[in-house]
Amino acid sequence: MSDDLILEIEEKMQNAIDAYEQRLKTVRAxxxxxxxxxxxxxxxxxxxxxxxxxxxxxxxxATQLLIKPFDxxxxxxxxxxxxxxxxxxxxxxxxxxxxxxxxALTEERRKELTKQVKAIxxxxxxxxxxxxxxxxxxxxxxxxxxxxxxxIEKNIQDLVNDYNKKIETILxxxxxxxxxx
Numbered sequence: 739m740s741d742d743l744i745l746e747i748e749e750k751m752q753n754a755i756d757a758y759e760q761r762l763k764t765v766r767a768x769x770x771x772x773x774x775x776x777x778x779x780x781x782x783x784x785x786x787x788x789x790x791x792x793x794x795x796x797x798x799x800a801t802q803l804l805i806k807p808f809d810x811x812x813x814x815x816x817x818x819x820x821x822x823x824x825x826x827x828x829x830x831x832x833x834x835x836x837x838x839x840x841x842a843l844t845e846e847r848r849k850e851l852t853k854q855v856k857a858i859x860x861x862x863x864x865x866x867x868x869x870x871x872x873x874x875x876x877x878x879x880x881x882x883x884x885x886x887x888x889x890i891e892k893n894i895q896d897l898v899n900d901y902n903k904k905i906e907t908i909l910x911x912x913x914x915x916x917x918x919x
Contacts, residue, residue, distance in 0.1 A: 740882070740890050747873035747894055751866050751901045758862035758905065762912050765851055765858070770797045770840050775805075780819040782812055789816060805829075805836040843916075851916050859909045863902060870898045 763773040772795040779786040789795070793807040793816065805820075807813055813831055820829045820838065826847075830837045843851070877890045 740877070740880075740886065743873060743876055743880075743890065744893050744897070747869050748897055750869040750872070751897055754862055754865035754869065755901060755904055755908075757865070758858065759908065761858050761861075762855065762908065765855055765912070765916070769800050770803045770838075772797060772803060774825060775803070775820070775823075778819050778823050780812060780815045782815060789819065792816065801840045801842075803827075803838040803840065805838070806834070807836075810834065848916050852913055855909065855912050855916065859905055862905050866898055866901045866905070870894050 760776075763771070764777055765774075772790075775789050775795060778789040780789055780792055781787075782792060789805070792809070792812055793805045796804045796806070798804050805816060807816060810833075813833070813836065817829045817831050817836055820827055820836070826841065827838045830839070873894045874891055877887060877894075882890070
């Protein structure tokens with residue numbers, strides 16, 4: 739029973755790491771990355787639809803994204819959604835496609851993005867701590883002998899330490915990527 743509990747908690751922690759990595763992909767680092775547009779939803783005939791369901795997104799050059807919608811009538815809606823997304827992108831509509839030239843990051847913007855990445859990292863750590871708390875609560879409800887209870891808590895804390903190290907490693911890599919000119 740305790741092994742199942744540990745596995746369940748570890749799965750939750752791994753899910754937190756996966757969600758953390760997905761969120762970091764949306765933080766751009768000065769070069770074109772189609773995943774930076776993943777969070778954008780477009781008003782398509784009254785329904786909020788993810789951009790990647792409405793168009794193909796490609797990278798023709800290192801600092802450029804090309805969005806080619808399947809339905810050209812939604813070009814204006816896509817352009818509006820990108821502009822309102824606060825990603826700092828300025829979409830250029832040529833009537834058939836939308837081009838986004840990724841501007842070079844200023845030093846100030848790099849530091850701002852680094853703070854954003856640290857906040858995302860802190861959110862991931864909170865998720866890990868919540869999983870720990872949940873695991874310890876479940877272990878207490880099992881009414882196990884005290885030594886077994888302490889052993890489960892130690893194992894859960896070891897998992898927390900391991901996953902926090904993973905978060906720190908990922909954070910350092912992302913900071914390095916952001917601060918590299």
